[in-house]
Amino acid sequence: MNGAFKRASLLLIYIIVGLCLGGCGLREQAREADGLLVVQTMGLDPDRRGVLLSLASAGGAAPDSPPVRLQSAGSSITAALEQIRAGANEEDLFCAHIGHLLIGEAAARQGIRPALDYVCRSGDLRLSVPLYILRDKSAQEAVLGVGDDSFGVCDALDSVDADLRSRGDGRCLSVADVLRDLERTGSALVCAVSLQPSAEEDQSAGAAERPETVVADGYAVLKDGALCGFLDREQAVGVGFLTGNTGLCELTVTDQAGLPVTLTLTGGSAALEPRWDDGGQLAALCVHVEAEALLAEGAAGDTEYDYLEMMLERALSERVRQVLQLSKQWEADFLGLEGRLERLSPRKMQALNPDFAARWPSLPLTVSVSARLTGTGDLEARP
Amino acid sequence: MNGEKPYRLGQLLALCSVAALTPALRLLPGASAAIAGRGGWLSILLALPAAVAYGAFLWRFGQKRREGESLPALWQRAAGEKIGAVLLALCGLWLLFYAAFTLRDSAQRLIDTVYPHADRRLFILPLGLAAAFAGAGDARRLVRCAKLVLPLPVGAVALTLFFALPELHADNLLPIAGQPLLPLLEGTLPTLDVAALILVLLLFLSDGLTGEGGYRSVAARIALLGALMAALTAAVIGAFGHELTARLAQPYFSLVRNLVFFHSLERIEALLVALWIFSDFLLTAALLHVVRRCLTPLCGESAWLPAAVGAAALLTACLLAPEASAFARLSTRWVPAANAAVCLLLIPGVYVVGRLRKRL
Numbered sequence: 001m002n003g004a005f006k007r008a009s010l011l012l013i014y015i016i017v018g019l020c021l022g023g024c025g026l027r028e029q030a031r032e033a034d035g036l037l038v039v040q041t042m043g044l045d046p047d048r049r050g051v052l053l054s055l056a057s058a059g060g061a062a063p064d065s066p067p068v069r070l071q072s073a074g075s076s077i078t079a080a081l082e083q084i085r086a087g088a089n090e091e092d093l094f095c096a097h098i099g100h101l102l103i104g105e106a107a108a109r110q111g112i113r114p115a116l117d118y119v120c121r122s123g124d125l126r127l128s129v130p131l132y133i134l135r136d137k138s139a140q141e142a143v144l145g146v147g148d149d150s151f152g153v154c155d156a157l158d159s160v161d162a163d164l165r166s167r168g169d170g171r172c173l174s175v176a177d178v179l180r181d182l183e184r185t186g187s188a189l190v191c192a193v194s195l196q197p198s199a200e201e202d203q204s205a206g207a208a209e210r211p212e213t214v215v216a217d218g219y220a221v222l223k224d225g226a227l228c229g230f231l232d233r234e235q236a237v238g239v240g241f242l243t244g245n246t247g248l249c250e251l252t253v254t255d256q257a258g259l260p261v262t263l264t265l266t267g268g269s270a271a272l273e274p275r276w277d278d279g280g281q282l283a284a285l286c287v288h289v290e291a292e293a294l295l296a297e298g299a300a301g302d303t304e305y306d307y308l309e310m311m312l313e314r315a316l317s318e319r320v321r322q323v324l325q326l327s328k329q330w331e332a333d334f335l336g337l338e339g340r341l342e343r344l345s346p347r348k349m350q351a352l353n354p355d356f357a358a359r360w361p362s363l364p365l366t367v368s369v370s371a372r373l374t375g376t377g378d379l380e381a382r383p
Numbered sequence: 384m385n386g387e388k389p390y391r392l393g394q395l396l397a398l399c400s401v402a403a404l405t406p407a408l409r410l411l412p413g414a415s416a417a418i419a420g421r422g423g424w425l426s427i428l429l430a431l432p433a434a435v436a437y438g439a440f441l442w443r444f445g446q447k448r449r450e451g452e453s454l455p456a457l458w459q460r461a462a463g464e465k466i467g468a469v470l471l472a473l474c475g476l477w478l479l480f481y482a483a484f485t486l487r488d489s490a491q492r493l494i495d496t497v498y499p500h501a502d503r504r505l506f507i508l509p510l511g512l513a514a515a516f517a518g519a520g521d522a523r524r525l526v527r528c529a530k531l532v533l534p535l536p537v538g539a540v541a542l543t544l545f546f547a548l549p550e551l552h553a554d555n556l557l558p559i560a561g562q563p564l565l566p567l568l569e570g571t572l573p574t575l576d577v578a579a580l581i582l583v584l585l586l587f588l589s590d591g592l593t594g595e596g597g598y599r600s601v602a603a604r605i606a607l608l609g610a611l612m613a614a615l616t617a618a619v620i621g622a623f624g625h626e627l628t629a630r631l632a633q634p635y636f637s638l639v640r641n642l643v644f645f646h647s648l649e650r651i652e653a654l655l656v657a658l659w660i661f662s663d664f665l666l667t668a669a670l671l672h673v674v675r676r677c678l679t680p681l682c683g684e685s686a687w688l689p690a691a692v693g694a695a696a697l698l699t700a701c702l703l704a705p706e707a708s709a710f711a712r713l714s715t716r717w718v719p720a721a722n723a724a725v726c727l728l729l730i731p732g733v734y735v736v737g738r739l740r741k742r743l
Contacts, residue, residue, distance in 0.1 A: 013516065081476070096650060120631065123499040127623070128550075128641035174640070176623050183626030339554050346561025 006155040015343035036069055036094040037039040040154040042125075043139030044115050047073040052082035054143035055093070058154040067152030069144045077118045095124040101131050101175065102155040102193075104138035108220060108227035116182075116225075119175045130161060131201040133220035135194040135230060142195060148211045160193060163216060168240035168247035168265060169233045170216040182225060184339070186357070187332035189239065192230055223332040231323065238319035241270040241289050241334045250296065253311035261298035263312055266374065268292055270320065272340055280348055282356070284364040285337070287324070291316055293373040305373050312371040320367050328361045384503045388523040392596030395588055396604045398529035402666035403581045404536050404658065407612050408635055409488055410573040412619040414715060417629035419570025421555060424617035426570030429508055431609040433571065434578035436727075441586045442598045447743045453590050455680050461737025468680040470733055475677025477725045479692060481580065482518075482670035483699035484718055486511045487707045489663035490700075491710055496636045497653045503672050507700045514664050515693025518671030522591050529675075532661045539658050540611060544618050546642050551621035574612070576719045578605065579726035584666075586730075587673040630709070645722060 013350050043054035055070045062125065070088055074080030085093050101119065103112055112131075119125045126280040146153040164170045172191045181188035198213040218236040221229050232241060240246050246268045256259045268291035293312055295305075327335055338356040342349045437621035448457050459467030490506035498505075517525060577636030585601070619634045622641070628634045640652045674692050682688055737743035 010516065013513075038604050123496065126628075127637055176627060180624035180627045183630070184624060336554065341559060343554065343558045346558040350561045351564070 025191060035092050036333075037088065037092065037162055037367075038097050039095050040098060041100045041143055041152075041157060042095075042098050043102045043104070043143035043153075044077065044107050045140055045153070046107050046110055048080045049073045050075040050142060051077050051080050052138075053077060053084065054140040055084060055095075056153050058141045058152065058158075062382075066149040067147065067154065069152065071140055071144060078117065091193060095122075098125055098129060100154065100161075101125075101129050102139045102142055102153070102157070103131070103133050104140070105136055105227065106138060108133045108190075108222070111181075111224075111226040112178075112222065113225040116175055116179050120319060125175075127179070128160060128174045130157075130172040131175050131178055131190050131191045131212075132160075132172075133190050133227060134214075135192055135217055137195055142193075142212075142214055146195065146212050146214055147198075151235065153214060157193075160191075160214060160216045166247050167216075167249050168245060169236040169249040170218060171240075171243075171245050174330065178222070181334070181336065182222065185222060185333045185336060187330075187334040189231075189243075189334050190220045192217045219328075220336050221330065222329060223334075228330050228332060229326065233328065235319055235323050235326070237265065237316070238321075238323035239335065240335075241268055241291070241316070241320060242287070242323060244269065246291075248301075251293070252273045253300065253308060253310065253315055255311075256304070256307055256351055259298060261308060261311075262296045263293040263308070263373070264296045265291060265293050268371075272337065272344060274341055274345060274348075276345075276348060280351055282341075282348075282352060282359055282363065285341075285367045286368070287320060289316060289320055289367065289369040291369065292374045293370040293371060295373055304377075309371050309373055313369040316371060317367050317369045320369070321365075322334075324365055324367070328363070328365075331345070331357070331361050333357065333360060386546070387590050388521055389593035390523045390526045392592055392600055393594060394526035394530050395585060397533045398526045398665060399581050399585050400604060400608055401529045401533050401536065401662050402584060402669055403577060403608055404662040405488065405666045406580060407437060407487055407608075407613075408659065409492075409714060410577060410719070412616045412628055412629060414573040415439065415570050415616055416620050416625040416634075418572070419566045419625075420562065420708055421433050421557070421561050421620060421625045422567050423570055423614045423620055423625060423628070424556070425559060426567045427574045427609055427613040430571035430574035430578070431606055433575055434605050434609065437575070438582045438585075438601055438605055439578060439598055440731070441582050441588075442601065442733075444730075444743075445586050445589050447737075448590075453676070454587055455676055458733055459680060460742050461740070462733050463740075467733070470729065471605050471677045471741045472681045474725060474729060475674045477721065478583075478670045479674045479696055479712070481700060481718070481722070482514070482625055482667045482674065482701055484669045484713070485670065486514070486696065486700035487703045487710065487728060488659065488714065489667075491707065492633060492636070492659065493656060494707075496640075496656045503705075504701050510660065510696065511666060511667070511693070511697040514667035515671060515689070515696065517664070517668035518675070519689035519693065520672075522588055522672050525665060525672065526588075529665050532665065533572065534660050536662055536665045537611070540615055541640060542700070543639055543655070544614055546644055547618040547622060547638055549619065549654045550638070550641065552624075553621075556617060556621045572723075573719065574609070576722055576726075578609075580722055583726055583730060584669055584673060587676060588669065590676075595606075616619055616678045632707075663719045667696070 029135065037057045040058050041056040045052040052073045057068045070084045072080050072083035072087060074083050103115060119127065119129065143153050146156050161172050164172050170191060173189060178188045178190055193214045194216050194217040195212045199211040218233045219231045219239055220227055221231065223369055237249055248266050250263055251263050252260050253263060268289065271288045273286040273288060274282055275286065277283040327333060411427060415426055419426040444455065455471050458471050461467065462470055489510055490503040493506050494501055494503060528664045615635060617639050620628050622638050623634065631637050636652050636656060639655050640650065643649045671692055675689055678688060704713050
């Protein structure tokens with residue numbers, strides 16, 4: 001009886017302790033799901049007070065309700081968020097599902113380290129959140145201005161994300177990717193986006209203009225945590241080859257008659273071949289690009305496919321060269337070439353003196369491209 | 384054995400395996416990445432032979448017990464009755480501090496990952512009370528509980544490793560060939576630190592062993608756990624890169640926070656963090672149980688000793704490193720150093736003295 005009583009008492013103690021372990025019983029943290037405003041996009045801009053924070057949800061708390069857009073400024077992101085919480089008195093902000101972090105160009109030029117550190121420290125945000133830099137505009141213009149009652153910036157950025165998954169002229173990079181690259185090479189690529197009129201008509205009565213939306217627009221390049229330049233979508237094709245992110249993308253060349261021909265790049269790769277001098281130092285870098293493409297549109301008449309392949313090689317060579325030159329000019333290894341060379345020749349790279357970063361701006365480069373047209377659609381290929 | 388019920392080696396290894404998860408997760412991904420870079424996962428594997436050798440030494444030490452002799456009695460035989468009792472008390476005080484530190488670590492993990500604004504005492508007090516009750520009782524309850532609990536955290540780690548595969552980038556893990564050897568060897572220290580603590584726990588709790596089972600099973604378990612931790616560290620470094628991994632306070636749970644299961648289930652880090660409470664509980668309870676045994680020769684068998692040990696652990700945990708930065712320093716510098724001193728100097732010292740005095 002005594003043993004049974006002891007066991008029952010212990011069980012009771014464990015149940016009470018177990019209830020306390022969750023923490024919810026002692027703190028008023030529980031929130032009703034119906035009253036939550038699920039924030040999905042966070043925008044950051046500079047402000048005279050410190051930070052201008054813009055938030056948007058994909059929809060309101062009620063089903064089919066329009067997106068909710070909120071904004072406030074503060075001395076820090078946390079302070080601005082508290083301002084918004086205090087102001088949004090009808091709904092409870094829920095930031096654990098933020099899926100996009102959008103930074104205005106001005107804020108990016110000042111440096112995005114504080115924003116990245118905020119994500120690291122936050123218990124709510126994930127390191128896998130995709131990061132975007134908005135060209136020529138402030139993030140609040142996108143967060144507050146994009147879309148209408150039927151869609152908002154969250155839907156637009158979801159669309160950008162989905163679109164870029166299969167494409168080779170852009171890529172969504174997460175906060176973790178950017179932080180890792182900044183720690184590793186001091187520079188990083190970030191997906192750049194810009195505002196443009198939506199392809200959809202505004203359904204609301206009396207709307208004279210098409211609503212704006214966000215579209216992918218190449219890459220932003222960060223150096224030492226601050227924006228140092230942009231690569232447009234054409235140059236982003238070169239980035240795709242050099243970083244192993246080749247996907248579908250269109251490229252227009254001209255045929256022998258000077259008429260435009262659209263080719264769809266379907267795959268390819270870029271191999272690096274370091275040249276070493278007698279002292280074991282890096283003397284030059286050769287980049288060999290291989291590409292495959294489909295003939296999508298044009299090339300009527302007697303255009304020879306060999307000629308199109310040559311034009312494609314020329315176009316790709318130009319893009320790859322441009323990207324490499326910008327990397328040298330900005331003294332920023334945003335392509336991660338040092339890491340790739342380390343994998344090829346680890347011991348020689350360890351022995352480099354001066355190191356790759358110091359050698360890179362003056363390193364001689366050669367680029368060779370080999371392109372093949374692998375398909376012509378449903379039209380029979382000419383021999 | 385003080386009349387306690389015996390248990391099997393398999394059960395004791397289950398307890399040690401669960402208990403190892405707490406210090407391993409606190410130290411291994413971050414500290415290994417900080418010291419050994421992208422080869423952090425490799426340095427865990429490199430540490431295994433040394434861990435197995437240290438375990439073999441402790442096992443041999445434990446084998447010196449005579450029929451019915453407990454480990455504290457063996458210490459007193461080796462180092463002399465009074466000196467042995469004092470050395471045991473020293474070791475016990477260290478393990479008491481480690482139990483308090485484990486409670487503080489558990490609270491810090493919950494604060495870092497799920498409850499950023501919570502008071503650490505909110506977690507320390509209930510867990511500490513539960514562990515003090517459990518530690519005051521029979522060790523067989525702990526080992527049986529561990530046998531039941533073990534599949535939960537190990538299964539959770541295996542599941543997260545599987546779902547983390549798409550997050551891995553080869554360039555975060557390779558190349559290893561060009562890595563200098565010294566940081567890789569230095570990177571074995573956190574693993575050895577964890578292994579030493581758990582093997583000492585195993586040594587003290589081996590008093591209650593019964594049935595068959597040799598050191599081969601212990602070595603196999605060390606290798607298995609080492610492989611699991613190496614895989615976990617490789618997953619974290621592969622996902623974040625060693626530079627970012629070294630900066631994060633809870634890199635494994637940051638990885639879990641990023642995972643999406645079957646394109647629908649996400650943000651399960653709170654659930655996984657909660658699973659680690661089992662590990663914290665069992666480690667703390669086992670340590671407090673061993674502390675009681677270590678202090679008994681000096682303080683004598685008394686009813687108040689378990690209560691005093693539990694109260695001391697709770698009080699120390701509540702007062703220990705109130706700021707996160709102080710806790711980080713304690714966690715990465717002072718505690719590993721002190722643990723190394725106890726595990727690698729004090730305990731081998733007792734063995735050497737016993738051999739010199741021809742008492743072993």
